[in-house]
Amino acid sequence: MNYDQLFQQIKKKKSFLCIGLDTDIEKIPAYILKNNIDMPLSDFNKAIIDATVKHTVAYKLNTAFYESQGWNGWMQLDMTVKYIKSHYPDILVIVDAKRSDIGNTCNQYAKAFFELMDADAVTVAPYMGKDSVSPFLKYKDKWTIILALTSNDSSSDLQTLHIEENGLLVFDHILSLATNEWGAESDNSMFVVGATKAESLVLIREIVSDHFLLIPGVGTQGGSLEDVAKYGITRKCGLIINNSRAIIYASNNNDFAEAAAKKARETQKEMEEILQKYGII
Amino acid sequence: MNYDQLFQQIKKKKSFLCIGLDTDIEKIPAYILKNNIDMPLSDFNKAIIDATVKHTVAYKLNTAFYESQGWNGWMQLDMTVKYIKSHYPDILVIVDAKRSDIGNTCNQYAKAFFELMDADAVTVAPYMGKDSVSPFLKYKDKWTIILALTSNDSSSDLQTLHIEENGLLVFDHILSLATNEWGAESDNSMFVVGATKAESLVLIREIVSDHFLLIPGVGTQGGSLEDVAKYGITRKCGLIINNSRAIIYASNNNDFAEAAAKKARETQKEMEEILQKYGII
Numbered sequence: 001m002n003y004d005q006l007f008q009q010i011k012k013k014k015s016f017l018c019i020g021l022d023t024d025i026e027k028i029p030a031y032i033l034k035n036n037i038d039m040p041l042s043d044f045n046k047a048i049i050d051a052t053v054k055h056t057v058a059y060k061l062n063t064a065f066y067e068s069q070g071w072n073g074w075m076q077l078d079m080t081v082k083y084i085k086s087h088y089p090d091i092l093v094i095v096d097a098k099r100s101d102i103g104n105t106c107n108q109y110a111k112a113f114f115e116l117m118d119a120d121a122v123t124v125a126p127y128m129g130k131d132s133v134s135p136f137l138k139y140k141d142k143w144t145i146i147l148a149l150t151s152n153d154s155s156s157d158l159q160t161l162h163i164e165e166n167g168l169l170v171f172d173h174i175l176s177l178a179t180n181e182w183g184a185e186s187d188n189s190m191f192v193v194g195a196t197k198a199e200s201l202v203l204i205r206e207i208v209s210d211h212f213l214l215i216p217g218v219g220t221q222g223g224s225l226e227d228v229a230k231y232g233i234t235r236k237c238g239l240i241i242n243n244s245r246a247i248i249y250a251s252n253n254n255d256f257a258e259a260a261a262k263k264a265r266e267t268q269k270e271m272e273e274i275l276q277k278y279g280i281i
Numbered sequence: 282m283n284y285d286q287l288f289q290q291i292k293k294k295k296s297f298l299c300i301g302l303d304t305d306i307e308k309i310p311a312y313i314l315k316n317n318i319d320m321p322l323s324d325f326n327k328a329i330i331d332a333t334v335k336h337t338v339a340y341k342l343n344t345a346f347y348e349s350q351g352w353n354g355w356m357q358l359d360m361t362v363k364y365i366k367s368h369y370p371d372i373l374v375i376v377d378a379k380r381s382d383i384g385n386t387c388n389q390y391a392k393a394f395f396e397l398m399d400a401d402a403v404t405v406a407p408y409m410g411k412d413s414v415s416p417f418l419k420y421k422d423k424w425t426i427i428l429a430l431t432s433n434d435s436s437s438d439l440q441t442l443h444i445e446e447n448g449l450l451v452f453d454h455i456l457s458l459a460t461n462e463w464g465a466e467s468d469n470s471m472f473v474v475g476a477t478k479a480e481s482l483v484l485i486r487e488i489v490s491d492h493f494l495l496i497p498g499v500g501t502q503g504g505s506l507e508d509v510a511k512y513g514i515t516r517k518c519g520l521i522i523n524n525s526r527a528i529i530y531a532s533n534n535n536d537f538a539e540a541a542a543k544k545a546r547e548t549q550k551e552m553e554e555i556l557q558k559y560g561i562i
Binding site for chain 1: 411
């Protein structure tokens with residue numbers, strides 16, 4: 001899915017929502033586990049996806065929640081990605097893996113997520129620099145999503161300090177390097193910026209005026225959708241807002257999928273108002 | 282395995298070698314694939330492990346090479362870890378995963394590697410700060426290995442720049458934070474320092490005088506064992522030197538395990554001389 005196709009989906013669905021499938025075996029309804037002890041995560045995911053797909057343009061699967069179930073969890077991760085790709089080809093499928101390593105190793109990660117799994121996008125961590133990101137960027141028809149300013153409290157341990165050599169904040173330095181030297185273009189890359197740091201979006205938009213930003217932290221982590229739009233929205237939206245727990249665990253009873261759909265629809269409605277307010281639709 | 286047990290193993294084996302099982306399906310001998318098309322990576326690993334275990338104190342499994350084979354690769358990763366743990370309980374098993382995420386997510390990664398897989402150690406990336414590391418450090422009988430100064434060229438993109446607020450190099454800042462504020466003690470944590478940056482070990486030892494350092498980059502990447510020892514060795518060795526490709530791909534014929542053992546023994550002999558030279562054995 002390229003930049004324009006993603007924007008078309010946003011206009012069509014009047015939504016820039018991404019639903020995070022952080023599917024925790026301890027939080028899914030008991031009857032799912034009872035019905036399918038072997039594949040409960042992917043069963044849960046399918047029900048959530050079928051119920052919410054009208055309201056969302058992307059799903060994000062966090063590898064940690066699948067790896068904590070061993071190889072069987074990895075299989076369910078893979079099955080979920082392929083389920084979305086085959087049933088809903090217009091959806092952007094993000095694997096939130098936050099990988100990083102030397103080039104030789106990142107080639108293997110890129111193969112895992114972009115070829116075997118056929119995900120559209122993968123998140124990567126920039127601590128190791130260009131070598132660790134460029135193996136992903138080589139895939140021109142895929143998206144590499146680079147961590148910039150994350151939503152957690154301790155992002156201040158490094159990301160919001162300044163680099164002495166150029167005076168930039170660390171996350172700004174990463175944005176500059178990525179776009180100027182690593183080949184992170186607006187049609188092959190996005191950046192992660194936490195909704196809990198909405199005002200920083202002003203600074204971020206000075207460097208990446210067109211790139212899509214993947215924004216976690218609205219919902220359970222406390223970020224505001226209004227603020228994110230105020231500081232970060234572009235003419236082509238440029239925002240993908242992730243919401244995980246507040247949607248997928250809206251209920252832990254048999255009505256979990258309906259409850260998730262209701263919550264997703266509420267969020268989509270808020271997004272529709274924002275898209276109208278800023279003249280995008 | 283605790284700090285003293287690791288040091289005892291180093292003295293007993295006269296080796297501080299870690300063999301990296303970066304097992305690439307395209308590089309293993311053809312007959313392995315022919316014999317066991319389902320589990321070639323773990324078959325290869327078992328042969329390498331049985332042949333080299335006398336000369337090494339640790340094995341490091343790089344998750345990328347297993348993930349690029351899908352869920353079946355993950356199963357072989359898990360099988361290899363469990364094979365080492367059950368057959369050679371005195372060996373340190375490191376999963377080189379370089380994970381990082383918010384706390385809620387890192388709890389799942391820690392569960393995956395420390396509980397389900399029962400690895401002794403896992404590598405983590407520090408870009409997201411304390412939240413992303415402390416879920417691993419909570420496991421007091423395990424090792425959290427934090428990236429500090431990596432062996433790749435583009436580590437200079439971020440790690441060797443200075444933080445304006447405190448004048449520290451980024452990797453030094455991470456070492457300081459980890460040891461002073463995150464709870465990274467010498468008995469529950471190590472740091473990754475590339476052998477290609479041996480002179481930086483002087484600065485690193487000013488901050489972490491006792492911690493074990495995991496040193497990749499000797500061998501194929503060009504780092505020198507002599508230099509690493511000169512600048513980084515401690516009274517209790519304090520070094521685990523990883524060598525992957527130069528050992529496990531010493532031959533790609535039927536004699537691959539013997540060739541790996543020969544190469545591992547050569548490296549062990551060099552290490553024995555170093556341990557003697559510095560009065561450790």
